[in-house]
Amino acid sequence: MSEVLEGYVDKIVFRNAENGYTVLTLVNDDVEMTCVGTFTFISEGEFIRATGNYTAHQLYGEQFQVQSYEFMEPEDLQSMERYLGSGAIKGIGNALAARIVRKFKKDTFRIIEEEPERLAEVKGISENMAREIAKQFDDKKDMRGAMLFLQQFGITTALAVKIYKEYGAKMYQIVKENPYKLAEDISGIGFKLADEIAAKIGIGTDSDYRMKAGILYTLLQASTAGHVYLPEDVLAARTAELLGVDVRGIEHHIIDLAMDKKLMIRESEGYKQIYGASLFYLELNSAKMLCDLNIKYDLPLIEIDYRLKAVEKQFQIELDEMQRTAVIEAARNGLLVVTGGPGTGKTTTINAIIRFFEAEGMDILLAAPTGRAAKRMTETTGYEARTIHRLLEISKMSGDMDNKLIFERNEGNPLETDVIIIDEMSMVDISIMYALLRAITVGTRLILVGDVNQLPSVGPGNVLKDIINSHQFNVVKLTKIFRQATESDIIVNAHKINAGERINLDNKSKDFFLLKRDDVTVIIQVIVALVRDKMPKYVNATSFDIQVLTPMRKGELGVERLNQVLQQFLNPPSPDKKEKEFHNCIFREGDKVMQIKNNYQLTWEIKSRYGITTENGTGIFNGDTGIIKEINLFAEQVTVEFDEGRMVEYTFSQLEELELAYAITIHKSQGSEYPAVVMPLLTGPRMLLNRNLLYTAVTRAKNCVTIVGSQDVVQMMIDNESEQKRFSGLSERIRELYLK
Numbered sequence: 001m002s003e004v005l006e007g008y009v010d011k012i013v014f015r016n017a018e019n020g021y022t023v024l025t026l027v028n029d030d031v032e033m034t035c036v037g038t039f040t041f042i043s044e045g046e047f048i049r050a051t052g053n054y055t056a057h058q059l060y061g062e063q064f065q066v067q068s069y070e071f072m073e074p075e076d077l078q079s080m081e082r083y084l085g086s087g088a089i090k091g092i093g094n095a096l097a098a099r100i101v102r103k104f105k106k107d108t109f110r111i112i113e114e115e116p117e118r119l120a121e122v123k124g125i126s127e128n129m130a131r132e133i134a135k136q137f138d139d140k141k142d143m144r145g146a147m148l149f150l151q152q153f154g155i156t157t158a159l160a161v162k163i164y165k166e167y168g169a170k171m172y173q174i175v176k177e178n179p180y181k182l183a184e185d186i187s188g189i190g191f192k193l194a195d196e197i198a199a200k201i202g203i204g205t206d207s208d209y210r211m212k213a214g215i216l217y218t219l220l221q222a223s224t225a226g227h228v229y230l231p232e233d234v235l236a237a238r239t240a241e242l243l244g245v246d247v248r249g250i251e252h253h254i255i256d257l258a259m260d261k262k263l264m265i266r267e268s269e270g271y272k273q274i275y276g277a278s279l280f281y282l283e284l285n286s287a288k289m290l291c292d293l294n295i296k297y298d299l300p301l302i303e304i305d306y307r308l309k310a311v312e313k314q315f316q317i318e319l320d321e322m323q324r325t326a327v328i329e330a331a332r333n334g335l336l337v338v339t340g341g342p343g344t345g346k347t348t349t350i351n352a353i354i355r356f357f358e359a360e361g362m363d364i365l366l367a368a369p370t371g372r373a374a375k376r377m378t379e380t381t382g383y384e385a386r387t388i389h390r391l392l393e394i395s396k397m398s399g400d401m402d403n404k405l406i407f408e409r410n411e412g413n414p415l416e417t418d419v420i421i422i423d424e425m426s427m428v429d430i431s432i433m434y435a436l437l438r439a440i441t442v443g444t445r446l447i448l449v450g451d452v453n454q455l456p457s458v459g460p461g462n463v464l465k466d467i468i469n470s471h472q473f474n475v476v477k478l479t480k481i482f483r484q485a486t487e488s489d490i491i492v493n494a495h496k497i498n499a500g501e502r503i504n505l506d507n508k509s510k511d512f513f514l515l516k517r518d519d520v521t522v523i524i525q526v527i528v529a530l531v532r533d534k535m536p537k538y539v540n541a542t543s544f545d546i547q548v549l550t551p552m553r554k555g556e557l558g559v560e561r562l563n564q565v566l567q568q569f570l571n572p573p574s575p576d577k578k579e580k581e582f583h584n585c586i587f588r589e590g591d592k593v594m595q596i597k598n599n600y601q602l603t604w605e606i607k608s609r610y611g612i613t614t615e616n617g618t619g620i621f622n623g624d625t626g627i628i629k630e631i632n633l634f635a636e637q638v639t640v641e642f643d644e645g646r647m648v649e650y651t652f653s654q655l656e657e658l659e660l661a662y663a664i665t666i667h668k669s670q671g672s673e674y675p676a677v678v679m680p681l682l683t684g685p686r687m688l689l690n691r692n693l694l695y696t697a698v699t700r701a702k703n704c705v706t707i708v709g710s711q712d713v714v715q716m717m718i719d720n721e722s723e724q725k726r727f728s729g730l731s732e733r734i735r736e737l738y739l740k
């Protein structure tokens with residue numbers, strides 16, 4: 001049962017401006033009470049009614065834990081004086097507040113509202129100031145009114161402030177008529193919340209606004225699953241299910257939305273592709289820019305060959321036929337794709353291309369979609385490679401909203417270079433591809449390198465595969481596995497998996513094992529033994545370097561369960577390790593954790609042995625893993641050490657961006673490499689257990705792969721060619737442009 005406590009905010013004892021967490025003393029005629037909770041908009045002197053519970057704090061004694069609160073108008077003279085002097089109105093301190101109230105008595109607030117010029121009758125208040133006071137008073141009143149209004153729909157004060165700032169007084173009309181607009185305009189309000197508000201207001205389930213918002217929301221959901229568009233029937237069916245309405249009513253709303261330019265409709269072989277407008281233009285413009293870049297350079301083959309021989313001689317390599325072709329095509333085309341599986345010489349080819357152009361005195365830029373991939377590229381080429389975000393000089397960062405990123409490099413300020421090489425192209429989604437293409441002028445050569453059989457990007461699109469499948473650009477496929485690579489069963493098996501062939505699982509290999517177990521408990525025991533005891537010695541690494549990969553999040557062998565178990569064994573509770581529980585997950589000092597979304601604002605620091613900062617920067621990206629070094633319960637901060645000693649401080653509320661990472665999904669492992677991978681494979685949905693997923697998991701391991709579970713499931717995955725279909729139209733858009 002919640003209780004209610006009313007009173008004045010006497011003192012704000014602590015306040016975290018970022019998340020609103022506040023400790024304050026509330027006073028009324030009877031008590032003075034410490035209140036703790038999230039207050040987004042509060043100043044000393046406000047009169048509030050708080051709902052919550054009394055709790056006993058070990059250190060601080062009795063406290064009132066606030067769940068929600070509302071502002072009330074102060075009533076008596078003392079409360080008016082206290083409110084005015086609280087700092088809520090800038091320029092009025094205690095003394096002036098006392099003079100104002102002494103002069104106007106209980107008329108004070110009415111005078112401020114209705115005859116503010118009379119404030120100038122008080123000593124120390126000019127006419128200008130009087131107007132200013134009235135304005136502030138009015139602003140705050142509106143804001144308070146707005147909050148009271150929004151509170152009835154269960155909207156938190158933080159969101160209420162955002163809504164009020166966005167719409168001002170128009171807010172009332174918008175909320176009453178079309179609360180779905182909130183979902184379009186305000187980050188933090190999604191379709192679901194808007195739909196709840198609509199229900200409370202009494203908007204019908206078949207209202208036009210609701211239908212349209214439902215369609216747009218369905219497309220947005222689809223884009224988070226990687227789709228750029230949805231076929232009309234799929235969109236209609238999913239929307240109907242979401243809204244609980246008849247599918248037949250949806251089609252004409254799709255047409256209406258298209259007329260409003262919120263959706264784009266494209267006819268494709270016998271069906272309609274429905275795009276959200278912004279993704280449509282990202283895709284169409286990417287297609288155009290790719291075509292524009294694809295110019296031919298009329299260089300005589302003899303000359304290229306001559307120069308290539310010189311490079312081979314200088315660097316003492318002999319390129320294979322396809323590798324030579326790749327260098328030649330790179331010289332003769334504005335756009336080239338080089339694709340191949342592990343050990344087929346992609347890196348060697350990149351190196352040859354770099355040396356070839358370098359010998360011509362050309363400028364070259366290297367980049368990759370993730371920090372880890374860029375780091376590897378730097379190591380294998382000896383040239384600085386950056387993330388694509390850094391290459392494009394990301395400038396405006398809105399926390400987690402990738403689609404709102406703004407880059408300094410664009411058509412008005414393009415990258416000035418002769419050649420750009422992008423590695424790990426399979427991870428590039430349509431938004432970052434578009435941003436990259438915008439910053440490249442025709443005449444700069446763009447070389448895209450990647451393994452098309454890896455899982456596609458997390459973000460929408462299937463860029464690398466679509467570019468290849470359009471058949472309009474030069475593509476060099478590297479297929480030969482080089483001798484050194486054939487010594488690794490990881491590489492050999494990866495290629496077999498990809499070709500749908502049976503792999504040898506008799507455990508005679510040095511780096512590829514299957515431990516047959518069919519009991520979940522036993523599988524977990526084996527995984528613990530491998531990660532904690534056996535693998536570190538075998539591959540000469542630490543337990544933390546051994547990565548457990550699993551297809552699923554849920555279930556007995558899913559990420560969540562495995563992390564709990566592995567944490568218990570690899571980093572058990574201990575009196576000298578501090579912990580923080582967050583959303584049912586315990587974070588403990590010493591834990592291995594992973595950042596689960598791109599955050600361009602998080603700052604990191606590298607410190608020397610003497611504690612002096614030697615380097616700092618911003619940006620921690622989806623998939624970056626680190627170790628919790630310290631949990632500070634007093635400052636409510638968690639310090640995590642990422643690669644290369646980059647230290648990052650997370651506030652407790654930012655813990656939602658972290659997850660334990662003893663086990664991670666195969667999807668999250670894209671673009672990473674580990675000394676050893678351990679993978680439970682027992683059961684799971686057939687849709688998920690496919691060739692593509694197994695291939696990606698296996699190719700993450702440098703020195704050892706151990707599968708624990710069922711051989712039948714391994715075989716089933718190899719045989720299951722059905723990838724989860726991605727609806728993306730880049731390939732079609734490119735072909736349309738060439739047909740014109």
Ligand SMILES: Nc1ncnc2c1ncn2[C@@H]1O[C@H](COP(=O)(O)OP(=O)(O)OP(=O)(O)O)[C@@H](O)[C@H]1O
Pocket residue numbers: 317318319320323340341342343344345346347348349482483484485
């Ligand atoms: N032309 C060549 N002649 C002899 N060996 C080669 C040649 N090209 C590549 N190799 C060797 O083959 C192995 C794999 O090459 P490389 O690292 O370039 O492939 P990759 O496709 O980048 O592999 P991965 O994706 O696994 O990093 C390396 O040991 C490399 O030295």
